[in-house]
Amino acid sequence: xxxxxxxxxxxxxxxxxxxxxxxxxxxxxxxxxxxxxxxxxxxxxxxxxxxxxxxxxxxxxxxxxxxxxxxxxxxxxxxxxxxxxxxxxxxxxxxxxxxxxxxxxxxxxxxxxxxxxxxxxxxxxxxxxxxxxxxxxxxxxxxxxxxxxxxxxxxxxxxxxxxxxxxxxxxxxxxxxxxxxxxxxxxxxxxxxxxxxxxxxxxxxxxxxxxxxxxxxxxxxxxxxxxxxxxxxxxxxxxxxxxxxxxxxxxxxxxxxxxxxxxxxxxxxxxxxxxxxxxxxxxxxxxxxxxxxxxxxxxxxxxxxxxxxxxxxxxxxxxxxxxxxxxxxxxxxxxxxxxxxxxxxxxxxxxxxxxxxxxxxxxxxxxxxxxxxxxxxxxxxxxxxxxxxxxxxxxxxxxxxxxxxxxxxxxxxxxxxxxxxxxxxxxxxxxxxxxxxxxxxxxxxxxxxxxxxxxxxxxxxxxxxxxxxxxxxxxxxxxxxxxxxxxxxxxxxxxxxxxxxxxxxxxxxxxxxxxxxxxxxxxxxxxxxxxxxxxxxxxxxxxxxxxxxxxxxxxxxxxxxxxxxxxxxxxxxxxxxxxxxxxxxxxxxxxxxxxxxxxxxxxxxxxxxxxxxxxxx
Amino acid sequence: xxxxxxxxxxxxxxxxxxxxxxxxxxxxxxxxxxxxxxxxxxxxxxxxxxxxxxxxxxxxxxxxxxxxxxxxxxxxxxxxxxxxxxxxxxxxxxxxxxxxxxxxxxxxxxxxxxxxxxxxxxxxxxxxxxxxxxxxxxxxxxxxxxxxxxxxxxxxxxxxxxxxxxxxxxxxxxxxxxxxxxxxxxxxxxxxxxxxxxxxxxxxxxxxxxxxxxxxxxxxxxxxxxxxxxxxxxxxxxxxxxxxxxxxxxxxxxxxxxxxxxxxxxxxxxxxxxxxxxxxxxxxxxxxxxxxxxxxxxxxxxxxxxxxxxxxxxxxxxxxxxxx
Numbered sequence: 028x029x030x031x032x033x034x035x036x037x038x039x040x041x042x043x044x045x046x047x048x049x050x051x052x053x054x055x056x057x058x059x060x061x062x063x064x065x066x067x068x069x070x071x072x073x074x075x076x077x078x079x080x081x082x083x084x085x086x087x088x089x090x091x092x093x094x095x096x097x098x099x100x101x102x103x104x105x106x107x108x109x110x111x112x113x114x115x116x117x118x119x120x121x122x123x124x125x126x127x128x129x130x131x132x133x134x135x136x137x138x139x140x141x142x143x144x145x146x147x148x149x150x151x152x153x154x155x156x157x158x159x160x161x162x163x164x165x166x167x168x169x170x171x172x173x174x175x176x177x178x179x180x181x182x183x184x185x186x187x188x189x190x191x192x193x194x195x196x197x198x199x200x201x202x203x204x205x206x207x208x209x210x211x212x213x214x215x216x217x218x219x220x221x222x223x224x225x226x227x228x229x230x231x232x233x234x235x236x237x238x239x240x241x242x243x244x245x246x247x248x249x250x251x252x253x254x255x256x257x258x259x260x261x262x263x264x265x266x267x268x269x270x271x272x273x274x275x276x277x278x279x280x281x282x283x284x285x286x287x288x289x290x291x292x293x294x295x296x297x298x299x300x301x302x303x304x305x306x307x308x309x310x311x312x313x314x315x316x317x318x319x320x321x322x323x324x325x326x327x328x329x330x331x332x333x334x335x336x337x338x339x340x341x342x343x344x345x346x347x348x349x350x351x352x353x354x355x356x357x358x359x360x361x362x363x364x365x366x367x368x369x370x371x372x373x374x375x376x377x378x379x380x381x382x383x384x385x386x387x388x389x390x391x392x393x394x395x396x397x398x399x400x401x402x403x404x405x406x407x408x409x410x411x412x413x414x415x416x417x418x419x420x421x422x423x424x425x426x427x428x429x430x431x432x433x434x435x436x437x438x439x440x441x442x443x444x445x446x447x448x449x450x451x452x453x454x455x456x457x458x459x460x461x462x463x464x465x466x467x468x469x470x471x472x473x474x475x476x477x478x479x480x481x482x483x484x485x486x487x488x489x490x491x492x493x494x495x496x497x498x499x500x501x502x503x504x505x506x507x508x509x510x511x512x513x514x515x516x517x518x519x520x521x522x523x524x525x526x527x528x529x530x531x532x533x534x535x536x537x538x539x540x541x542x543x544x545x546x547x548x549x550x551x552x553x554x555x556x557x558x559x560x561x562x563x564x565x566x567x568x569x570x571x572x573x574x575x576x577x578x579x580x581x582x583x584x585x586x587x588x589x590x591x592x593x594x595x596x597x598x599x600x601x602x603x604x605x606x607x608x609x610x611x612x613x614x615x616x617x618x619x620x621x622x623x624x625x626x627x628x629x630x631x632x633x634x635x636x637x638x639x640x641x642x643x644x
Numbered sequence: 645x646x647x648x649x650x651x652x653x654x655x656x657x658x659x660x661x662x663x664x665x666x667x668x669x670x671x672x673x674x675x676x677x678x679x680x681x682x683x684x685x686x687x688x689x690x691x692x693x694x695x696x697x698x699x700x701x702x703x704x705x706x707x708x709x710x711x712x713x714x715x716x717x718x719x720x721x722x723x724x725x726x727x728x729x730x731x732x733x734x735x736x737x738x739x740x741x742x743x744x745x746x747x748x749x750x751x752x753x754x755x756x757x758x759x760x761x762x763x764x765x766x767x768x769x770x771x772x773x774x775x776x777x778x779x780x781x782x783x784x785x786x787x788x789x790x791x792x793x794x795x796x797x798x799x800x801x802x803x804x805x806x807x808x809x810x811x812x813x814x815x816x817x818x819x820x821x822x823x824x825x826x827x828x829x830x831x832x833x834x835x836x837x838x839x840x841x842x843x844x845x846x847x848x849x850x851x852x853x854x855x856x857x858x859x860x861x862x863x864x865x866x867x868x869x870x871x872x873x874x875x876x877x878x879x880x881x882x883x884x885x886x887x888x889x890x891x892x893x894x895x896x897x898x899x900x901x902x903x904x905x906x907x908x909x910x911x912x913x914x915x916x917x918x919x920x921x922x923x924x925x926x927x928x929x930x931x932x933x934x935x936x937x938x939x940x941x942x943x944x945x946x947x948x949x950x951x952x953x954x955x956x957x958x959x960x961x962x963x964x965x966x967x968x
Contacts, residue, residue, distance in 0.1 A: 069689075090671075090818075091671075094671045094674065094675075094818065095674070098674060098675060098678040101678060101682070101697075101701060102678055102681065102682060104697060105682045105685055105686065105691075105694050105697050105698070106685070108686075108691050108693040108694045108697065109685075109689055109691060109694070112691070112692065112693045116693075117693055117696075120693075120697070124697070124700065124701075128704065128817070131816075131817045131818060131819075132816045132817065134818065135751065135814060135815055135816055135817065135818045136750065136751060136815070136816070138751070138780075138782060140750055140751065140782045140783050141750065149816055153704055153707055153708065153711065154700070154704065156707055157700055157703035157704045157706075157707050158700070158703075160699075160702075160703035160706065160707070161696065161699045161700040161702075161703045164699035164702065164703065165695065165696055165699050168695070168699065170687075170695075171687050172690070173687045173688045173689060173690040174687075174688045174689070174690070175684065175687055175688045176688065304690055512692055512693075512696075513692045513693070514692070515692055515695075516690055516692070549706065549707075552707065553710050556710060556711075556714060557714070578651075581647060
C-alpha cells in the first residue's frame with residue numbers, strides 16, 4: 028500500500044515506532060491467547076497467521092518482506108482448507124493462488140515492464156501447466172496417515188448429526204437441515220423405503236424428559252442376531268459427525284470387514300475413534316432378523332420408568348392391561364390409539380411443558396417421531412413390555428444422477444423396539460401409525476413445499492422439481508468430489524493403485540512411479556514450452572517455410588541477411604528458380620514492409636508451388 | 645542423408661547451447677520451506693486439498709525453474725563495440741544481444757568481472773560475487789537483436805578487453821537465479837589521459853607558424869559538430885545542449901594554419917613515460933582544436949603532418965598503444 032502511493036515508511040531510527048510495533052505484536056498474541064487459550068491450535072493458529080499477514084502487509088519494507096507476505100498468503104490458503112474443502116472453496120482458492128503468483132511476478136518486475144494482463148496471463152499459464160504435474164504427485168505421492176502429532180482440540184468443528192440423547196419438548200434442529208448425513212451405494216437392489224431403517228444409538232434410560240444410552244458395564248456382550256431374507260450389499264460414505272458411532276441398515280452381518288468398529292449389545296456400531304473425517308465402509312444387511320430372541324441381559328433396564336412421573340400415561344397403560352395382557356394386543360392397541368385418536372404428525376409442534384409425555388398424549392397430540400417413540404415406549408414399559416428407543420435415519424432419497432441413496436439430516440428418525448419372548452427385539456414404528464407417508468414415501472415428500480426448496484422455487488411444483496434436479500446433479504458432483512478427491516488417503520491410494528495394476532503398492536514402488544511419471548510429464552510440458560510457440564505472424568511463418576525448403580539445399584539465411592540479399596544469394600545457387608524466388612521475396616517484402624497491395628494468400632500459394640528439386644541444382 | 649544428420653546434430657548442439665547455471669535463491673529455499681510446512685499441516689489434518697495445494701505449488705516451483713531458465717538460455721551475445729576513450733573516462737561498450745527464442749525475455753542483468761573485489765567466500769563464483777552489475781535489460785523481444793550500452797571505467801592506457809560478461813535473471817518468480825557467462829575478445833582503445841603543463845612546442849625548427857594562432861583559432865567560431873567522445877569538454881556547446889539535450893562541439897576555423905611537429909623529445913623534461921604520453925595527447929587535442937597541421941614522432945612510429953578527426957585518432961591510438 029505504502030509502495031503504491033509512495034508514502035514513506037517510517038524510518039528505522041524512530042525507536043518509539045519499533046516499540047509500538049512490538050507492542051502491537053505482543054498485544055495481538057495476548058488477545059489471541061486470551062480468546063483461544065493457546066496459540067497452536069487450528070483456530071488460534073489461523074487467527075495468528077491472519078493477524079501476522081495483515082500487519083506484515085502494512086509494513087512491507089523490502090523484497091524479503093514482500094516474498095514473506097506472499098508465502099504466508101499461500102499458507103493461509105492451506106489453513107482455509109482446514110475449515111472447508113468444498114468445490115466452491117477449492118475454486119476460490121485456486122483464484123487466490125493465481126493472484127499470489129501474480130504478486131510474485133510483480134515484485135520481480137518492479138519496473139513494470141510487463142503489463143498487468145501479461146503478468147496475470149503468465150501466472151495463470153504457470154498454474155495451468157502445473158496441473159498435470161500436480162495430478163501425478165497427488166496420485167503417486169506416498170500418503171502418510173495423519174495425525175503426525177496430537178491434533179489440537181479444535182481440529183474439527185462441531186458437526187450436526189444425531190446425538191445419543193433425546194430430549195422431548197425441544198424442536199429437533201436436524202429436521203430443518205438438508206445437510207447430507209451419509210450416502211449409500213447399493214451394489215444391486217435398493218430396499219424399499221419402509222425397510223430403510225439406519226440404526227444409530229439405542230436409548231434406554233430416561234429421567235422423564237431426556238433419554239440416554241445404557242452405560243457400559245460388564246454384562247454387555249455381543250448380541251445374537253440371526254438374519255434372513257434378501258441380502259443387500261452396500262457401501263456407505265459417512266460424513267464426519269464427530270461421534271463414536273457409524274450407521275448401518277438394520278441388520279448388518281459382515282462386521283468383521285469394518286475396521287476399528289465393534290457392535291454393542293444393543294446393535295449399535297461403535298467406532299473406536301470419533302468420526303471426524305469422511306469414512307467409507309462396506310456392509311451386507313438383511314432387513315429381516317431376530318435379535319436376542321431368547322434372552323437379553325438388559326431387559327430390566329428396558330422396563331425402567333422414572334418414579335412419580337407420567338401418571339396419566341401409566342394409568343392408561345393399566346387400563347389396557349386389564350383388558351388384555353397379551354403383548355401383541357397391547358402393542359396393536361397403542362398403535363390404534365395413535366391412529367384413531369386425534370393425533371397429528373407435524374414438524375413444528377408446540378413446545379411441551381411439565382410432564383412432556385402426559386402432555387403430549389393427552390393435550391397437544393401434535394408431534395413427530397421423537398414424541399411418538401418416547402410416549403409409545405413409556406406406554407409399553409408401563410404395561411410391562413420391555414421397550415427401547417432406537418435413533419437413526421429412516422428412508423433417504425435416491426439420486427437418479429448417480430444412483431446413490433442420499434440420507435440427509437432431515438431423515439433423522441426415532442423408532443422403538445419391543446422385546447417379545449421367543450421373537451426377540453421387534454421393530455415397532457409408532458410414527459408409521461400416524462404418518463404412513465413418512466415411512467413409505469420418505470421425509471422429502473411429506474415436508475411442506477416451503478421446506479423442500481428455497482423460497483423462490485417453492486411457488487410451483489415444476490420449480491420444485493427443477494430445484495430437486497439441480498440439487499441431485501450438484502449432489503452427484505459433490506459425491507464424486509468427496510469420494511475421489513477428499514477421501515484420497517493412504518487406504519484409498521493403495522486401493523486405487525492396485526486397481527491400476529500395481530501389485531501390492533508400498534511407498535518404495537510409489538516413489539519410483541512418482542519420479543518416473545513426474546519427469547515424463549515434466550518433459551512433455553517443457554518440450555511444449557520450447558516448441559509450441561512458433562512465430563505468430565503468418566507472413567513470417569510462410570516466409571520461414573520458404574527458408575526451410577531452401578535449407579534442404581544447405582542454403583541458409585544468416586542472421587544479418589535481409590530477404591533481398593538472401594534472395595540474391597539463393598538465385599545464384601538455384602538459377603532455375605530465379606523467377607520463383609523473386610516473386611516470393613517481392614511478395615514477402617511487400618507484405619511485411621509497407622505496401623499492402625499483395626495478399627497473404629498469394630505468398631502462401633507461391634511458397635506452396637515452390638518445389639525445388641535436387642537434380643536441378 | 646549425411647547433410648540432414650549433420651543438420652540435426654547442429655540443431656541439437658544449438659539446443660544444448662551454452663552452459664547455463666541455475667540455483668534457487670534464498671526466496672526459493674524459503675518457498676520450499678513453506679511448502680514443507682503446508683505438507684506437514686496437510687498430513688497432520690489428513691487434508692486432501694492441503695495436499696493438492698502443496699503439490700500444485702511444488703509443481704509450480706519446478707516449472708518456475710524452467711521459466712527462469714528459458715528466460716535466459718536462448719540469449720546469445722554477439723559482439724561488443726566501444727569507441728576509444730581517454731583514460732579515466734568510462735568506456736561505453738555497446739553489447740549486441742540476440743534473443744533466439746520465440747518468447748520475449750525480460751529483466752536480464754548484465755554484469756562484468758570485477759577482479760578488484762576479494763572474498764574468502766568459497767561460493768563467490770556461484771553468487772556472482774566478483775561481478776559488478778552494469779545494466780538491466782528490461783525486455784528482449786523474441787527473435788530480435790538489441791544493443792545495450794554498459795559503462796566500464798577505463799583502467800589504463802592501451803587496449804582494454806571486456807573479458808567476461810555474466811548475464812543473470814531471476815524473472816519471473818524470483819525463486820531461481822540463473823546465469824551464464826560470455827567471453828568477449830572485443831577490446832576498447834584507451835587513450836592516455838590528456839593532461840600536462842608544458843606549452844606547445846612552437847619554437848622548434850618548423851616554427852614557421854604564427855604565435856597566437858591557437859587563441860585566434862579558438863575565437864573564430866564556424867559552427868557545430870556532433871559531440872564525439874574525446875572532444876575537449878571546454879569545446880562543448882553547453883547552452884545549445886541545455887536547449888535540446890544534444891551534445892555538440894563548437895567548431896572553430898583558424899584563419900591561419902601552421903605546422904607543428906610533436907616529438908617524443910619535446911617532453912624530455914617529464915620523467916614518467918605515461919606523463920609524457922599524456923602531454924603529447926593534450927597537445928594533439930589542442931592542435932586539432934586549433935586546426936593546425938601536426939605530426940607525431942614517437943620512438944617507434946612516425947606520423948606525418950595532417951589534421952582532421954581520423955588523423956587525430958591515428959595519433960592518439962599510436963599513443964595508446966605505445967610500448968617502449
